[in-house]
Amino acid sequence: METIWFCLVAVMIAAYVVFDGFDIGAGIIHMFVARTNEERRQVLLSIGPVWDGNEVWLLAAGGTLYFAFPPLYSSSFSGFYLPLMMVLWLLILRGISIEFRNHIDSPIWQPLWDRVFSGASALLAIFFGAALGNVVRGVPIDATGFFFLPLWTNFQPGQEAGILDWYTIPVGLTAFLTLAVHGAFWVSLKTAGAVQMRARAAARTLWWGLAALTVLITVLSFRIQPHLAEQYGQRPWGFLFPAIGVAGFLGMKFYGNRARDLAAFLASSTFIVGMLTSATFGLFPYVLPASPDVSLSLTVYNSAASDYGLKVGLAWWIPGMLLVAAYFVFTYRHFAGKVAVNEEY
Amino acid sequence: MGLALLLVVLKTMALRTGNEHYNRSARFWAKIFAINFAMGVVTGIPMEFQFGTNWARFSRAAGGVIGQTLAMEGVFSFFLESTFLGLFLFGEKRLGQLGHWVSAFMVFLGSWLSGFFIIATDSWMQHPVGYELGPKGEIVLTSVWALLTNPWVVWQYFHNMTASVLTGSAVMASVGAYYLLVGAHLAYGKTFVRLGVIAGCIACVVLIFPTGDGQGKMVAQHQPVTLAAMEGLFDTEQGADMVILGQPDMEKMKLDNPLKIPNMLSFLTYQRWKAEIKGLRAFPKDQWPDNIPLLYFSYHIMVGLGTIMLLLLAVSLLLLRGDALFRQPFMLWCLMLLLPFPYVATTAGWITAEVGRQPWLIYGLMRTSEGTSPYVSAGNGLFTLLGFMGLYTLLGILFLFMVHREIEHGPEGG
Numbered sequence: 087m088e089t090i091w092f093c094l095v096a097v098m099i100a101a102y103v104v105f106d107g108f109d110i111g112a113g114i115i116h117m118f119v120a121r122t123n124e125e126r127r128q129v130l131l132s133i134g135p136v137w138d139g140n141e142v143w144l145l146a147a148g149g150t151l152y153f154a155f156p157p158l159y160s161s162s163f164s165g166f167y168l169p170l171m172m173v174l175w176l177l178i179l180r181g182i183s184i185e186f187r188n189h190i191d192s193p194i195w196q197p198l199w200d201r202v203f204s205g206a207s208a209l210l211a212i213f214f215g216a217a218l219g220n221v222v223r224g225v226p227i228d229a230t231g232f233f234f235l236p237l238w239t240n241f242q243p244g245q246e247a248g249i250l251d252w253y254t255i256p257v258g259l260t261a262f263l264t265l266a267v268h269g270a271f272w273v274s275l276k277t278a279g280a281v282q283m284r285a286r287a288a289a290r291t292l293w294w295g296l297a298a299l300t301v302l303i304t305v306l307s308f309r310i311q312p313h314l315a316e317q318y319g320q321r322p323w324g325f326l327f328p329a330i331g332v333a334g335f336l337g338m339k340f341y342g343n344r345a346r347d348l349a350a351f352l353a354s355s356t357f358i359v360g361m362l363t364s365a366t367f368g369l370f371p372y373v374l375p376a377s378p379d380v381s382l383s384l385t386v387y388n389s390a391a392s393d394y395g396l397k398v399g400l401a402w403w404i405p406g407m408l409l410v411a412a413y414f415v416f417t418y419r420h421f422a423g424k425v426a427v428n429e430e431y
Numbered sequence: 432m433g434l435a436l437l438l439v440v441l442k443t444m445a446l447r448t449g450n451e452h453y454n455r456s457a458r459f460w461a462k463i464f465a466i467n468f469a470m471g472v473v474t475g476i477p478m479e480f481q482f483g484t485n486w487a488r489f490s491r492a493a494g495g496v497i498g499q500t501l502a503m504e505g506v507f508s509f510f511l512e513s514t515f516l517g518l519f520l521f522g523e524k525r526l527g528q529l530g531h532w533v534s535a536f537m538v539f540l541g542s543w544l545s546g547f548f549i550i551a552t553d554s555w556m557q558h559p560v561g562y563e564l565g566p567k568g569e570i571v572l573t574s575v576w577a578l579l580t581n582p583w584v585v586w587q588y589f590h591n592m593t594a595s596v597l598t599g600s601a602v603m604a605s606v607g608a609y610y611l612l613v614g615a616h617l618a619y620g621k622t623f624v625r626l627g628v629i630a631g632c633i634a635c636v637v638l639i640f641p642t643g644d645g646q647g648k649m650v651a652q653h654q655p656v657t658l659a660a661m662e663g664l665f666d667t668e669q670g671a672d673m674v675i676l677g678q679p680d681m682e683k684m685k686l687d688n689p690l691k692i693p694n695m696l697s698f699l700t701y702q703r704w705k706a707e708i709k710g711l712r713a714f715p716k717d718q719w720p721d722n723i724p725l726l727y728f729s730y731h732i733m734v735g736l737g738t739i740m741l742l743l744l745a746v747s748l749l750l751l752r753g754d755a756l757f758r759q760p761f762m763l764w765c766l767m768l769l770l771p772f773p774y775v776a777t778t779a780g781w782i783t784a785e786v787g788r789q790p791w792l793i794y795g796l797m798r799t800s801e802g803t804s805p806y807v808s809a810g811n812g813l814f815t816l817l818g819f820m821g822l823y824t825l826l827g828i829l830f831l832f833m834v835h836r837e838i839e840h841g842p843e844g845g
């Protein structure tokens with residue numbers, strides 16, 4: 087039962103990164119691929135009707151994590167207190183910049199919100215990546231089951247670790263580039279003309295940077311978290327997950343070069359799913375490894391809620407998720423196609 | 432949440448009469464709804480995170496219970512709302528009128544479901560049910576059904592939802608009265624005042640009786656010390672009076688300048704004039720809510736405003752016959768100035784509920800001081816509090832600015 091919920095939460099987090107990832111990515115490249123007010127409107131329209139629904143994956147995943155693994159939720163959220171608060175501030179700024187930008191036509195109003203939107207999106211991607219890096223590296227959980235991490239200490243992932251160090255920063259940058267490319271594919275899929283050309287070009291260039299960083303963080307991860315090698319050594323079938331990631335990654339190059347936007351977007355989604363599942367599989371059964379003293383780690387088994395709670399959870403979660411799938415299919419079909427340059431709504 | 436209901440009403444009238452006037456009204460209020468919604472989203476996310484970041488020990492102990500309702504809220508209502516709000520705001524042309532009505536209805540359903548789950552969470556903290564204590568002190572859920580059908584939740588939910596409807600209606604009536612007074616958008620002004628007054632009056636009645644009364648009985652039954660503090664009752668009395676005005680003096684333990692209705696409190700609580708109500712002195716001091724004057728005043732502000740608003744709305748409702756209301760500048764002024772009061776009453780009501788629950792975080796189970804995050808230092812707490820204060824001030828200013836613009840712009844263009 088615990089393992090089932092572990093997989094379900096992982097699926098929800100992956101869904102969050104794939105869905106909200108593309109609108110965060112669109113934000114990252116916003117300032118560069120769209121130059122005029124009209125072009126920027128186009129980028130915003132491409133995510134306008136869906137970004138809020140995408141962000142709900144974060145809340146739903148958070149809520150599910152909360153009831154299925156209360157000790158994990160409370161320990162990680164309080165331990166990552168400062169970066170999470172900053173994530174919240176960024177989410178607030180980003181949300182209002184999307185919603186408020188188009189209400190007022192003024193040469194100082196719109197450029198302001200464009201910059202806020204883009205900056206907040208970029209920082210969010212880096213913070214989320216760094217958070218993943220922290221989970222892989224491990225955190226200083228003590229006997230009470232809690233910990234607290236400052237933003238940075240000496241940038242060494244050793245005894246006195248901070249959120250940012252020479253391991254988590256590259257992971258953050260990888261997330262940044264991943265989402266930038268993912269968002270660029272989305273924008274080229276939804277727009278036409280100059281914006282589309284620039285987004286395609288951006289994806290092609292950034293791909294090389296992403297390739298270099300992905301190799302780097304793979305090597306670093308195996309050095310910093312010995313459990314990864316153990317886990318893959320014991321269960322070689324798990325190489326399936328990295329293989330999915332690699333396939334997606336090559337697909338991004340292949341379809342990106344041929345300007346097949348939908349295929350390229352699906353390939354980058356596959357890459358994201360592959361990377362996340364590889365990391366979660368590699369850590370299993372740990373959900374939050376403790377760094378000096380591994381025996382204090384939170385695992386799937388010692389942090390799950392009661393059996394009754396998990397069982398009734400399934401009874402409502404499954405129908406609930408079927409409904410969600412139906413809404414998503416409906417919305418994405420309804421808003422399929424390119425956004426018009428002067429769309430009125 | 433109140434406006435979501437009123438939007439459904441406007442769309443229904445548009446469908447039934449085929450009159451474009453109602454569609455334009457709906458589009459106008461939809462814009463204001465969208466601004467509110469954006470605020471709701473960005474401020475709601477911090478609240479959801481806050482359980483883990485600031486209340487880690489509480490979350491570790493109770494997450495298995497209240498995580499259920501919070502996750503249900505995400506899965507069942509947030510997706511529903513955000514999907515259909517996107518369709519409602521961006522899809523009127525492609526959906527057609529019936530489709531557009533359905534999306535308005537789904538937004539309403541989603542937001543009212545959301546309200547239910549969050550109120551169920553809060554109710555459980557007021558009156559925990561359906562749990563047992565585990566070996567490590569964790570609170571183990573034994574029945575989701577009990578959690579969702581908590582007797583507390585029934586009253587709290589309907590009291591809250593009617594408060595929301597009153598708030599939405601008051602805003603609508605107030606904007607309508609403003610249009611009538613300045614002589615702009617007259618046809619719309621009349622629609623807004625009419626709908627606002629009718630819906631507001633119904634909501635205000637239900638808000639006071641039976642739901643407010645029901646909430647009071649719940650408090651009397653399960654948190655008697657809170658009731659005593661809310662009412663400013665220091666000594667146990669057979670046939671307790673209801674205080675309309677008066678200032679609690681915590682040093683001398685008495686109420687100054689009281690204006691009272693004899694025996695009314697006993698009657699309202701137990702339907703007997705001479706029923707006994709326990710006063711604060713009957714309870715040990717460590718059970719008392721921490722801030723009794725705040726509790727007492729916020730409760731009285733809520734009830735006082737509720738009574739005043741009901742009177743105003745009832746008079747307006749009577750004047751609606753033959754449209755006399757629209758020719759009464761005095762009443763229109765009153766309606767226009769009504770705007771902030773439901774917000775004040777709602778905030779005061781929440782302060783009553785939450786300060787009244789102190790010193791408990793989960794009533795009878797966990798003290799508020801036992802629920803914090805152990806390693807989040809005061810300095811870090813203050814830092815983030817200041818950050819939120821700054822950001823929320825900015826949000827508040829932006830919100831008022833945007834809504835003001837929409838109101839000035841008026842419904843005609845849409």
Ligand code: HDD
Nearest residue numbers: 587591594639643646647734737773776777780781784787
């Ligand atoms: C427009 C807003 C509004 C108005 C006019 C009223 N209320 Fe209220 N009341 C609320 C808005 C509200 C609220 C904000 O919605 C609360 C806070 C917590 C809750 O569940 O609902 C609440 C809570 C609340 C509680 C629970 C306190 C607790 O849990 O400790 C009681 C006993 C009442 N109300 C009683 C009344 C009575 C008797 C009213 C009329 C005369 C009244 N309220 C008017």
Ligand code: HEM
Nearest residue numbers: 145432467468471472475476478479509513542545546549
């Ligand atoms: C600690 C308490 C609360 C938490 C954690 C919380 C969480 C949230 C979150 C995360 C959202 C944004 C969802 C989205 O993206 O659409 C939201 C919106 C919403 N919340 Fe809450 N909320 C809380 C209190 C309340 C209360 C007290 C009510 C009303 C009774 C309420 C009703 C709603 C509604 C109706 C929305 C939809 C947005 C809107 O219409 O403005 N919430 N809430």
Ligand code: HEM
Nearest residue numbers: 486549550552553556721722778781782785786789792799
């Ligand atoms: C919007 C309405 C609300 C207001 C004005 C409000 C206000 C308050 C106040 C004044 C306290 C007491 C603080 C103290 O004395 O230490 C409190 C406590 C608390 N409330 Fe609320 N609250 C609201 C809604 C909610 C909701 C909907 C939830 C949960 C779903 C919630 C969860 C809590 C918790 C966990 C505490 C304990 C922490 C504390 O004492 O600060 N509140 N709230």
